[in-house]
Amino acid sequence: MKARVHVMLKTGVLDPQGEAVRHALGALGFEGVNGVRQGKVIELDLAEGATEDQVKDMCEKLLANTVIESYSVELV
Amino acid sequence: MKARVHVMLKTGVLDPQGEAVRHALGALGFEGVNGVRQGKVIELDLAEGATEDQVKDMCEKLLANTVIESYSVELV
Numbered sequence: 001m002k003a004r005v006h007v008m009l010k011t012g013v014l015d016p017q018g019e020a021v022r023h024a025l026g027a028l029g030f031e032g033v034n035g036v037r038q039g040k041v042i043e044l045d046l047a048e049g050a051t052e053d054q055v056k057d058m059c060e061k062l063l064a065n066t067v068i069e070s071y072s073v074e075l076v
Numbered sequence: 077m078k079a080r081v082h083v084m085l086k087t088g089v090l091d092p093q094g095e096a097v098r099h100a101l102g103a104l105g106f107e108g109v110n111g112v113r114q115g116k117v118i119e120l121d122l123a124e125g126a127t128e129d130q131v132k133d134m135c136e137k138l139l140a141n142t143v144i145e146s147y148s149v150e151l152v
Contacts, residue, residue, distance in 0.1 A: 006117055021118065024138055030130070032123030041082055041117045042097065047108030054106070062100055 001046050003055045004074045007064045008039035039069075077122050079131045080150045083140045084115035115145075 009015050015037050022036040042063055044055065055073045064071040085091050091113050098112040118139055120131065131149045140147040 008117070008119070018118070021139070025134060028134075028137055030134055032126060033120060034123065035121035037119045039117045039119070041084070041115045042094070043084070043113045043115070044109060045111035047110065050108055058101055058104075058106055061104055063097070 001048055001050060002076045003044045003046055003050070003052075004076055005042040005044065005055065005059060005063055005071055006039060006074075007042065007059070007069050007071045008037060010068055010070050013068045077124055077126060078152045079120045079122055079126070079128075080152055081118040081120065081131065081135060081139055081147055082115060082150075083118065083135070083145050083147045084113060086144055086146050089144045 018036040018038040021038060022033055025033045025036070044058075046055075052073055052075055055075075056071075059071045059073065060066060094112040094114040097114060098109055101109045101112070120134075122131075128149055128151055131151075132147075135147045135149065136142060
């Protein structure tokens with residue numbers, strides 16, 4: 001089974017990477033880009049029987065820095 | 077309106093970051109993690125009326141390196 005984890009910086013936390021992308025898009029002539037946030041997506045290939053709770057545990061312990069990042073888990 | 081872009085390394089392209097995560101999960105005692113791939117997720121806040129084609133154009137020109145990365149666009 002597979003799980004997909006999204007890790008994004010929490011709202012209010014400065015995202016210089018996203019800001020750089022926004023600026024570069026403007027420089028390339030793309031208009032109307034009001035904001036960009038960049039995060040990580042982690043695709044896990046798990047043994048059968050793994051639960052969402054186990055994946056959340058992985059997020060808490062390794063995949064996300066919960067002080068500044070929020071995560072969401074999706075089993076696919 | 078918002079768009080979400082996923083950028084992942086293509087299958088077959090070595091993903092050292094994902095491999096490091098897989099190794100670290102094993103070291104933390106999580107068993108049954110057969111593979112990990114790490115990519116980027118970019119959330120764009122766009123002016124009304126932006127189309128999926130415009131976002132794909134952004135991907136081709138800036139957001140993804142299409143030689144080694146694939147992308148998918150989702151309007152939300």
